[in-house]
Amino acid sequence: MGETEIVIEPGKQEILIKHIADASRELVFKAFTDPEIYAKWIGPVDMETELKLFEPKTGGSWKYIQRDEAGNEFGFHGVNHEVEPNERIIGTFEFEGLPEKGHVILESVKFVELEANKTEIQEQSVFLSVEDRDGMVGSNMEQGVRESYMQLDELLKSMQG
Amino acid sequence: MGETEIVIEPGKQEILIKHIADASRELVFKAFTDPEIYAKWIGPVDMETELKLFEPKTGGSWKYIQRDEAGNEFGFHGVNHEVEPNERIIGTFEFEGLPEKGHVILESVKFVELEANKTEIQEQSVFLSVEDRDGMVGSNMEQGVRESYMQLDELLKSMQG
Numbered sequence: 001m002g003e004t005e006i007v008i009e010p011g012k013q014e015i016l017i018k019h020i021a022d023a024s025r026e027l028v029f030k031a032f033t034d035p036e037i038y039a040k041w042i043g044p045v046d047m048e049t050e051l052k053l054f055e056p057k058t059g060g061s062w063k064y065i066q067r068d069e070a071g072n073e074f075g076f077h078g079v080n081h082e083v084e085p086n087e088r089i090i091g092t093f094e095f096e097g098l099p100e101k102g103h104v105i106l107e108s109v110k111f112v113e114l115e116a117n118k119t120e121i122q123e124q125s126v127f128l129s130v131e132d133r134d135g136m137v138g139s140n141m142e143q144g145v146r147e148s149y150m151q152l153d154e155l156l157k158s159m160q161g
Numbered sequence: 162m163g164e165t166e167i168v169i170e171p172g173k174q175e176i177l178i179k180h181i182a183d184a185s186r187e188l189v190f191k192a193f194t195d196p197e198i199y200a201k202w203i204g205p206v207d208m209e210t211e212l213k214l215f216e217p218k219t220g221g222s223w224k225y226i227q228r229d230e231a232g233n234e235f236g237f238h239g240v241n242h243e244v245e246p247n248e249r250i251i252g253t254f255e256f257e258g259l260p261e262k263g264h265v266i267l268e269s270v271k272f273v274e275l276e277a278n279k280t281e282i283q284e285q286s287v288f289l290s291v292e293d294r295d296g297m298v299g300s301n302m303e304q305g306v307r308e309s310y311m312q313l314d315e316l317l318k319s320m321q322g
Contacts, residue, residue: 079220079241081239102249124289127287
């Protein structure tokens with residue numbers, strides 16, 4: 001299972017994430033766009049994800065709620081600018097728990113097949129300000145990302161029998 | 162009619178634009194969301210804009226073509242993450258004429274009423290890279306922005322009789 005590399009450069013309004021999955025990019029893309037599979041791996045290990053809306057296509061919208069063991073709920077939503085099968089997903093992302101609306105993130109995910117059954121997931125999050133980014137970093141985002149990809153790796157393994 | 166302030170800081174992956182319009186923010190918001198009005202002011206003076214798709218609402222998509230006097234066509238499209246009446250429009254933007262797809266921009270437009278009939282339009286464009294931003298700046302974007310707002314000012318004046 002691959003490492004997850006997270007780059008948070010001081011003063012920049014972006015986060016770069018790279019993760020190498022032991023699977024074809026078709027399978028990785030499926031894990032990002034099949035609602036049942038996606039809900040199983042996205043988010044920290046101690047949270048359950050419930051998809052409220054999931055339209056993994058260009059122009060589609062999505063919305064999900066993550067629930068921790070104490071019953072606290074965290075909502076997220078966005079729109080898909082482009083979903084190009086096996087290639088990339090580009091869209092917006094907003095956490096609904098912030099004090100005010102409008103702190104939107106541009107999210108780009110690219111799937112690059114390095115060799116057979118080895119796909120690099122290149123994720124980029126671009127923020128409206130460095131403050132928005134640092135707020136996200138301060139919310140234990142890194143752990144959530146690592147746990148998500150750990151769960152994704154396990155699922156991909158089980159999907160390949 | 163107001164000045165248009167454009168801030169392009171070296172090394173940043175964003176462009177900030179401010180323009181003060183002599184109109185209520187309801188009227189300015191209308192100029193951004195009424196298809197007939199919007200097509201009249203968006204873009205440089207020597208181009209005509211044809212809206213192909215225009216859904217100024219949360220989750221909506223848009224697409225337009227701008228045509229110069231020689232008949233050259235330039236396509237643009239995106240999705241609206243949020244359209245909050247009289248408050249803000251946040252969404253994505255992509256120029257279809259680039260060598261490859263995926264160079265998407267996050268666009269945030271806020272309408273701030275400074276006093277009666279004086280509204281500051283606060284526009285922010287955030288890019289996936291400094292190179293993407295500098296490429297946009299090198300495409301005579303600034304002149305296009307200034308001409309757009311000049312045309313908007315004229316339209317807002319005529320709309321108020």
